[in-house]
Structures are given as structure tokens and as C-alpha cells.
Amino acid sequence: MARRSSPEVNAGSMADIAFLLLIFFLVTTTIETDSGISRKLPPMQEDEVEPPIIKQKNIFSVIVNRNNELLVEDEPMEIGALREAAIEFLDNGGGTGPEACDYCQGPRSPNSSDNPNKAVIMLVNDRATEYGTYITVQNELVAAYNHLRDRSARRLYNKSFVQMEEDYDNVNYSGNKETLKEQIEEIRNMWPQKLSEAEPKS
Structure with missing residues (x-):
């Protein structure tokens, strides 16, 4: 008895189908992008320029230790109170004369910031600070600027x-x-984001 030959599969169009599938997935796939923290690095300078002198009262110091605890202006503080404290510092408007702030609504204490253009928030982290705490502190400080x-x-x-x-x-x-x-x-320009990060402490 003669053997029957099995019918061959026509694979001529397989390359076309694969190409069409590739095009389909390229067009329909969305690529997730990581959103980072927006920060502007200082420009490169050939000559060494001395940093400007900033009055201590115009610096809002935030320190995060290895236990994820906050020390704000040398006082312990919960993260939940950080935003309000930063708003109060930035909005103080304690300057007089050319340093006066006519749109500030703060208490105008002479012991706090003169003007939002002179106010600097300085953040210092420990190398052992948890990443989640670091991001939360950053969010609270940026939220203070956004509020104002x-x-x-x-x-x-x-x-x-x-x-x-x-x-x-x-x-x-x-x-x-x-x-x-x-x-x-x-x-x-009314509320410039002057957020300075110092080198993390070990």
C-alpha cells in the first residue's frame, strides 16, 4: 500500500504576520516613565565664586536622622507639622525697607525670614534615613511652596x-x-523655590 504524503504547511506569510504583530504591539504599548524629584543643579563655574552670605534667620533648617525623626530649627517635630512650619517661615515677611514683603501674610517676626526671595530651606539627611521618609519630607517642603x-x-x-x-x-x-x-x-518669582540639600551625614 502506498504511503500518503502529509500536506505541507504554507509558512510563506508567517514573516508578514509576525511583522504586523510587532507593529501592533509597538503602537499600542505604553511605556511607564519614572517621575523623579525636579531639581535644578547649580551651573558649572570655571572660577571659584564665594557663596553669598545668608543671615541665619533666613535659613529654615530641617534635619532627618537615621531613626527618621525630624529636627526643625533645633526642635523635634512630627512630619505632619512640617508643611505648616515651612509656610509660616516662608510667609513671615519680617524685612523692613527694601527687604519688605508687601504680599506676605505672616506674623512679620524680626526673628524669622525677611522675604521669600531671601528665605532658604536647608535639608540635611542621614545616610541611614529611609527613602520613604526622605520623599515624604521633600513632598511636604515642596507642598509649602505650592500652597503659597x-x-x-x-x-x-x-x-x-x-x-x-x-x-x-x-x-x-x-x-x-x-x-x-x-x-x-x-x-x-514671588515664591522662588530655594530648597538646599546638604551632603548626607553618615
Whole structure:
């Protein structure tokens, strides 16, 4: 009895199918991107420049130890109270004359910051500080700046600062983008984010 030959599978179009599947997955797949902490590094300088002299009262010191405990202005503090303390420091407006702040709403204590443009928040971490604590402290300090920027944006332009930034990034925004950019820069100049991180202690 003669053997029957098995029918061959036509594999001629397999390469085309694989190529189409590859294109499909490339088009439909979304790539997750890690969102980091936005920080601007100081520019490189060829000549050594002496750092500016900052009055001690214009420095808000935040120290995080290896046990994830906070020492703020040499006083123990819970992380939950950090944002309010930073807002009070930045919004103090204790300066007089050319250093006066006409938009600050703080107590104007002569023992705290003169002006938001002179106020610096200095953060010092221990090398053994947990990463989660580090991020939480960073978030609270940045939230203090965001709160003050939002307050000024609502007072001046009747719109939240976050909404202003979203409108500027929106390609379909119908308003004047140049004017909006100037307004955003004005708010940022009123509350410049001066957050200094010192070398972690071991």
C-alpha cells in the first residue's frame, strides 16, 4: 500500500504576520516613565565664586536622622507639622525697607525670614534615613511652596497655580499663552523655590 504524503504547511506569510504583530504591539504599548524629584543643579563655574552670605534667620533648617525623626530649627517635630512650619517661615515677611514683603501674610517676626526671595530651606539627611521618609519630607517642603503660589495665583488671577500650569501645557488653550507665561513667572518669582540639600551625614 502506498504511503500518503502529509500536506505541507504554507509558512510563506508567517514573516508578514509576525511583522504586523510587532507593529501592533509597538503602537499600542505604553511605556511607564519614572517621575523623579525636579531639581535644578547649580551651573558649572570655571572660577571659584564665594557663596553669598545668608543671615541665619533666613535659613529654615530641617534635619532627618537615621531613626527618621525630624529636627526643625533645633526642635523635634512630627512630619505632619512640617508643611505648616515651612509656610509660616516662608510667609513671615519680617524685612523692613527694601527687604519688605508687601504680599506676605505672616506674623512679620524680626526673628524669622525677611522675604521669600531671601528665605532658604536647608535639608540635611542621614545616610541611614529611609527613602520613604526622605520623599515624604521633600513632598511636604515642596507642598509649602505650592500652597503659597496657589494662594497668590487665586488672589491675583482668580485661578489656581496648578490650573495655570496645566493651561500653559495644554495645546488647545484658547487664551494668550505669552500673558499666561508672564503670570506664571511672576508667581514663581514671588515664591522662588530655594530648597538646599546638604551632603548626607553618615
